[in-house]
Amino acid sequence: MSSKSDLYLEVKKYWTNVAGKEGHVDFRSLQLQIETHKRLFNIFQAGNYFFLLVDIYNGEIAEVGPGLMDVLGYGQGELTMEEYVNGIHPQDMPYFLKFEQHITNFYNELAVDLICQYKMQYDLRIKKKDGNYARMLIQYIIVNHQGHDLKHSFHLHTDITHIKGEGEGEPHLSLIGMNGLPCYYDIQKSMSCTSSKSLFTAREKEILKGIVEGKSSRQLAGELFVSIHTINSHRKNILAKSNVKTPLELVKKSIMEGWT
Numbered sequence: 077m078s079s080k081s082d083l084y085l086e087v088k089k090y091w092t093n094v095a096g097k098e099g100h101v102d103f104r105s106l107q108l109q110i111e112t113h114k115r116l117f118n119i120f121q122a123g124n125y126f127f128l129l130v131d132i133y134n135g136e137i138a139e140v141g142p143g144l145m146d147v148l149g150y151g152q153g154e155l156t157m158e159e160y161v162n163g164i165h166p167q168d169m170p171y172f173l174k175f176e177q178h179i180t181n182f183y184n185e186l187a188v189d190l191i192c193q194y195k196m197q198y199d200l201r202i203k204k205k206d207g208n209y210a211r212m213l214i215q216y217i218i219v220n221h222q223g224h225d226l227k228h229s230f231h232l233h234t235d236i237t238h239i240k241g242e243g244e245g246e247p248h249l250s251l252i253g254m255n256g257l258p259c260y261y262d263i264q265k266s267m268s269c270t271s272s273k274s275l276f277t278a279r280e281k282e283i284l285k286g287i288v289e290g291k292s293s294r295q296l297a298g299e300l301f302v303s304i305h306t307i308n309s310h311r312k313n314i315l316a317k318s319n320v321k322t323p324l325e326l327v328k329k330s331i332m333e334g335w336t
Contacts, residue, residue: 123238128231130157130216138228147212147235149205165201165209171247172200178263182251184224191218191226195252199240211237211244213331239328250333261333275317276335283310287323288330 126143130136137157144150164172175198183191195217201209213234220228251260276284279300286296293307300307311323320326329335 123235125232125234128216128233129219130229130231132226132229147204147233148202148210154205160202163203165203168200168247171198171249175247175249178249179251183218183226188221188223190257191221191224193254193257194218195254196249197252198249199236199247210235211240236331239331259333276314280310280314280317281335283307284314284326284330284335287311287314288327 124143124147126147127139127141128137129139131138135157137155137160140152140155142152144152144155148155161172179196182194186194195215197213197215199211199213202212203209213236214231215234216229216231218226218228219230220226248262250262253259282300283296286299291299293304293311297304297307315321315323315326318326318329320329
């Protein structure tokens with residue numbers, strides 16, 4: 077590609093492919109969906125974050141939350157979608173295009189009634205206003221569509237530089253099915269289908285969420301009304317099931333694979 081602007085034009089082709097024709101938007105219904113998904117996303121936060129509402133048809137940011145300043149240093153109205161895309165680290169640009177192309181194909185093949193039941197998740201390095209890069213965990217879900225014509229997506233972008241460093245490893249893509257639907261983890265390497273519910277019991281998922289939030293065994297025991305011994309036994313089981321050796325490895329894997 078001859079310039080960074082070409083990257084935006086290229087990915088916009090994918091978005092236009094699933095956006096269909098611009099049509100009437102029921103903003104009241106859309107706002108209700110957004111508030112629901114804010115509550116969903118707020119179950120767990122790994123770092124500073126901001127919300128985005130994206131107009132898929134026009135490839136533009138329709139609305140952005142106030143946390144943008146804390147995360148990337150931009151004020152309201154200072155950042156366009158093209159600028160955001162152009163701020164992707166050059167080494168991550170091929171991953172971004174591959175991810176969005178794969179997501180587009182996934183949505184085109186997905187049953188219409190399941191479109192809003194999948195959360196897309198990947199990480200990229202994004203340039204901040206000061207010129208430095210932040211490792212961002214990008215999660216989004218479709219909140220407005222007519223059949224397979226996607227209209228708006230609602231995003232949560234979280235700074236996870238402290239968890240997966242700015243230069244640490246390649247980006248990963250996962251498609252997270254909700255309400256028991258299958259999940260596709262690390263799909264640039266494999267299309268194997270795994271549900272987090274098959275990995276952990278309901279109690280283990282409660283404890284896993286607490287571990288990722290930095291809570292001690294004593295805190296978890298008090299909240300769940302069980303003994304510290306019970307909590308520690310669950311922690312050992314969770315580490316074994318996750319195929320990791322340390323709590324830090326568990327936190328990283330949980331965030332990148334969407335277990336929390």
